[in-house]
Amino acid sequence: MTTLSDLAEAHPVIGRRWSQDQAPEQERILTLARDALDFIFATGQRHDFEDFFKTPGSRSLLPREVSAELSERMDATKRFFEKIRDEPESAEEVAQSQAILDAIQYIESTGQQGAFAAFLKYVESNDPPFVVASFDTREEAEAWLANHPHPPDPANVLISNEYHDVFHNREMNIRRLPYNRALEWYLEELVEKEQPVPVASFGTREEADAWWRAQSGPARRAWVRVGDELYLAAYYPNIQHRALFPLSLANGHGEVQRKPLPE
Known part of the structure; x- marks a missing residue:
């Protein structure tokens, strides 16, 4: 088998x-x-x-x-x-x-x-790692996993826009949501392949979130600037979720943040 x-x-x-x-x-x-x-x-x-x-x-x-x-x-x-x-x-x-x-x-x-x-x-499209669900809080994610009749395994989910594994041992009915570094590794590889160029700039994270949520038919991903920091705006079409991820999550790429940001 x-x-x-x-x-x-x-x-x-x-x-x-x-x-x-x-x-x-x-x-x-x-x-x-x-x-x-x-x-x-x-x-x-x-x-x-x-x-x-x-x-x-x-x-x-x-x-x-x-x-x-x-x-x-x-x-x-x-x-x-x-x-x-x-x-x-x-x-x-x-x-x-x-x-x-x-x-x-x-x-x-x-x-x-x-x-x-x-x-x-x-x-x-070289989009961020695939996810099967997104939750605002850990409590919501835990409740979803505990009540799911057939949890996906292995898979990624987002909890407060952070990546977590879904682990389900069916024989022992063990269910876990450990944090993983998939997004960090993805951002590290992404900035090695392309120079981040923001398509829009905002003074606050809230303004950037509102702009990304308001986009009609958004691109799969785009760079935006919030204050002095770059963010990746990502869209997950399978769950219709939009997220902003700070580029500072990319370990070892602090030098990218220190470069003058494109206007």
Whole structure:
């Protein structure tokens, strides 16, 4: 039976075939394989995924409308990894390739192509780490987790716009919401790739929050200036949540804050 651990260990078969000068079609195949693995993690579907492969087909849904482009990408990815599975370069590649094929089968069989397509766009936009829910207070989050009949695991949630893991041990019914540093690491990587340029400036955080909430059809993310500090304004379309994150959370990037801010 394929488990979540098998999915986590499948990435090397992708990495060994990734190269800077690869053909565009191979890049699209390898990217989709990576994102299929990550989709199951990010959306907290450990238990559903493992249950599906204990009794294959038990949760299959009727086929749904799927874009021709996504369907073609998924089919091409399956053919690519079926060939590797059947003609592997090493013994471990059999299990790694099968894990990718199982991830795609699970997405298709449970009718999640639409959610997967949205996740692909989210990843392509280099948005903040994916979250499944947001809460204003710790008390609200704890109540949600305690009363949830089927908690997502693993997954991220926001509590007062801070990232936390959702942990659910189903056998012992242990439920936890530990803090994690996913946002800090994301901001560190983001400022290495792009120079933050604010699109608007505000005197107070409250003014910036009001402006971001009032945006109609907001961008997925944007930089704003509040006083002398830069903030990342982020929009999470899957939960329709908007947040502001101070760039000062990015450890080791104090020098970014000391640069003159663009006007």
